[in-house]
Amino acid sequence: MGLDFSVVPGFFGSLLTGAGWTIAITVCAGILSFFGGIVFAVIALYGHWALRLPVRVFAFLFMGTPLLLQLFLIYFGLIQVGIDLPAFAAGVIGLGLHFAVYNSELIQASILAVDQGQYEGARTLGLSRGQTLRRIVIPQAVRAVIPPMGNNMIALLKDSALVSVIGVMELTLAAQQAISRTYRPFEFYLAAAFCYYIINLALEAVLRHLERRIAASR
């Protein structure tokens, strides 16, 4: 049986909708992982031990177990304790927290790399520790971390395919459904791959633009 891509245009709409959901989940989880990463990093470095300890355990669990399992746990497991999340929300939370842990590692290193002179410059003006952290140190740490964090965002985009298993109708699941109707896996998986590639190019362009914009302010 040869390849026949003429079946693909018929499912163009559902693939496009799937791509839309992939973008939505990536953007939402990306934002959660960014701010979550900052919060975790600050707690890990400066938090009271009563906060630091659970965050460390949490980070250890999220780094040491499969993302797929984490998604199952959040979507199916939490129902048992009365938390019934919509699939999209469960996907965003799972992906977001998972990558927040990785971003936190980057941000911690980047906070520690901020020059001591920056603290002295801020403290001599009369800024408190907290103000110095918020207004001087973290903004600089975040700028320094945008290139490596961009790599995490690209990984997040690709791993968003995993939320198909909890029923979010994103790109991979849209392709699978088209396949179940047409029995044309090669064509549709390839079409989905092409869509991921295009989204990835767009994401990289956004990251490059960000890097250029912050170049002068570093």
Next chain:
Amino acid sequence: MLDHTAAQAFVTIKNAAKSYGTLEVLKNINLSVERGQIVAIIGPSGSGKSTLLRAINELDPLTSGEVWLEGVQINRKLPPRQYEAHVNQVRQDIGMVFQHFNLFPHLTVRGNITLAPRMLKGLSEAQANALAVEQLAKVGLSDKIDEYPSRLSGGQKQRVAIARALAMKPKVMLFDEATSALDPELVEEVNLVMKQLAEEHMTMIIVTHEMDFAASVCDRVLFMDQGVVVEEGPPSVMFQNPTQERTRNFLRKHLSR
């Protein structure tokens, strides 16, 4: 808080000592600076002059001794929380300029100057802006207000750092080797700004390696070595006719004349 017996001078340092473990970096130092006075601290590296300067605003707290500014003890012994609040408050009155500028690279020149006045003194954006314009004009960098520090030369960075400190309307300015990191041709523009401040009778304590500058601007010169003030006096005496052998040795190596 006010103790008039202890606060005769504008800035008073009494029996200042500091040690790291067994290493004594400051030994029983006393210093009084009157309002509007300009004092230079000179001495070989490792003599403790920067440590003394940094003790004045609690960047490097003393092991023992007292620092007073206008009747307020800077290094009061307080419980941690109150100490933090107290130090943050008094530091607003003490401008400091560093060897490596310590400008905030993620903020424009305007942002660098307006940050602290807006956050700590509650100035509106317009008020803070006017302040930035005014201070930048003073250091001759009005056209750089929207640049990021990375676009400035070392001399320009240091002038912005001075403008940033002045925007807090400090009672005293501390200069910690403000020109040591600059290319020789950029030193003069910073010195000019400092001279201008001197003419406006800003109280200044200046740690410097530049003897010519100290001689031409300062009212008093302290020579420090191995954690003690070896000798002090007006520049005419200190540079022409010092009494101590250690001072003479140091100046022989550092005076161009």
